[in-house]
Amino acid sequence: MACPENMFFLIGLFMSGVLAFFGERGLIATMPDRLDVLTGSCVQIPCAFEIPNQKDYTFNSTILTFGVWIKESPQFAQSPNNVIFNSSKTDNRYQGNITGNMSQKNCTTVFFNVTTSYSDKYLFRIDSQPYRATDPDKSVNIDVRDLPPSPIITVSGEVKEETPVSLNCSAVAPCPEHPPELTWTLPTQFTPENQLQENPDQTKSVLSIVNFTPSYLHHEKNITCTAVYPVGTINKTAEHTMMLNVSFSPKDTSASISPAGPVLVGSCVNLTCSSTANPPVTNFTWFNISGGKPTQNSPVGTVCVNQTTAGEKPEEPAEDQPEEIHYGDIDFSKLRPKETPAAAQDRNRVQGQETQSKTGLRAQTIKTNDP
Known part of the structure; x- marks a missing residue:
């Protein structure tokens, strides 16, 4: 009985080896x-x-x-x-x-x-x-x-005004004998560089590179990359469109005073400042041009001026002040409060008192997250 058992054992090993071989x-x-x-x-x-x-x-x-x-x-x-x-x-x-x-x-x-x-x-x-x-x-x-996939647009780095940037557009080329042709639609002049490249998985794609220097006028402008695939006697087209997001410093800054006409001495006026920037301006500073302390830190300011401050001589702006400074004048020369008899006597006693005066205010744009 020993022989059949040994035979069974040898057969089992043989079958295991065969299974292991075919499993590799x-x-x-x-x-x-x-x-x-x-x-x-x-x-x-x-x-x-x-x-x-x-x-x-x-x-x-x-x-x-x-x-x-x-x-x-x-x-x-x-x-x-x-x-x-x-x-x-x-x-x-x-x-x-x-x-x-x-x-x-x-x-x-x-x-x-x-x-x-x-x-x-x-x-x-x-x-x-x-x-x-x-x-x-x-x-x-x-x-x-039946239709090709859309090409892919990528941007190298942050898009900032007056800073050179590269736009890349890539499209798959499953048939390298007939690769797609890539074209751009941009809001500026450009010269593209196109090349057939090999991907990490050994597949092919066409890459188009455009180098240009954006300005703030290019912000929120659309760019489009179009891939045209030749298939027999026809062409099949796919495209990708994206919007440029250009970072730029404050532009078109303006300051206004309300009411705009002559005002009474001692009355108040609203000061409004606006500016275009990306990212948007988050802080405005109003201050008296004659050297007074800043009065407000908001887009809208309210200033009340008395006779003394109205008569001060404006000072020249400091050399290190930011460029985006705009001025507005408040004219107190035409409207005055009705003069009382006591005030008339005081006026007669003080000779040479000024009856007309002006004060200037300026708005300083504070740039945060300066691009």
Whole structure:
């Protein structure tokens, strides 16, 4: 009875070894996870492969190796209808070529005249003597659309007035033989630089770069990048539009006084200051030009002036004061309160008293978050 038991034990080890062998990946393929393709165009699948277990098979570049693409399932023998391309054959379901050098483990493939039925998952297989293997753990999903995806606009750094900036527009090029053409619509003159570039996953895209120096007049202006894809005898177009957000210092600062006409000595007037900036001005300071202390820190100020301050001589502004300073005059020369008999006597006793005077006020724009 000992022999049957030992025999059973040996059979068990053998079966375990077989299962372990078939559980390993006989091929490791590298390709993108996803490709967006246009109907009627071509698609290039970047592809490379490695043999993980060199003990079982050492890749020999002198031996002719064929590439096979399988749809949906990695089961090659059980699903022959899923084989859509085999480089060893001249008649395939999909028109295409393996453009990579298989002897250098490059399986890059191009399929032509793509239709919507091509939208699916695809796996790669090598077929050579004496080694054949499929990578069941890596696939590429191809999504075929009638319209191209929109290009992507990016801006390098903060957009500030009088500071050079770069605008980048990129569009996928699933068919590098017929890449898209990129054009810009900008509120300024420009000279774009276009180039075909390779992405980290080995796919291709077209990049267009525009360098320009924005001004405050470009704030909230639209820019557009348009991608035109040639497909057969027609073109398919996609575009992306974004609004420029330009940071700039205060512009068009103005100060006004209400009421605007002559006012009574001792009465009050409203002072209003406005300015355009990005980010917006958050603080205004009103102060007397003749050297008095600041009176208000708000867009609207109220100032009451008596006869003494009205007669002071305005001082010259300091050299280190900000540029955005605007002036307004309050005229007390035409309207005066009705003179009482006592006030008339006082006036007669004081010769040379001024009856007309002016005072000047100025508004200082305080810039916060100066761009």
